[in-house]
Amino acid sequence: MTEDxxxxxxxxxxxxxxxxxxxxxxxxxxxxxxxxxxxxxxxMKISKRYKAHYEGTGYSIGDKVEIEETRPMAKTKKWVVLPKTN
Structure with a gap:
């Protein structure tokens, strides 16, 4: 028996x-x-910028977010924003 x-x-x-x-x-x-x-x-303090996919409107400049790696969605967009946890 094979299961997916x-x-x-x-x-x-x-x-x-x-x-x-x-x-x-x-x-x-x-x-x-x-x-x-x-x-x-x-x-040394090293900083890097990532473009992350997000379809909602809950975040603005200065908010702390968590991002997760995913499939490429565009040339430079390979991350997705995780939902808020509260």
Missing amino acids: KKVEKNRKKLAGIVVSDKMQKTLVVEVNRLLQHPRYKKR
Whole structure:
């Protein structure tokens, strides 16, 4: 007997701050992380911006959001905003 099993991979999740909501169905989320220099041991703050798919209207600039990796939806949009948890 063969059953169709859906195997869901562990997708990457990141937390960041919304820096732009000007595009339709898209938020730009900036994710900050600390990285230590291999030789000098100084900690550096590295930031990167991700475009994430979002069809609602609940988030605005400055809100903290969590994004999850998904299939490519556009050339640079490969993340989706997770719903609020409260």
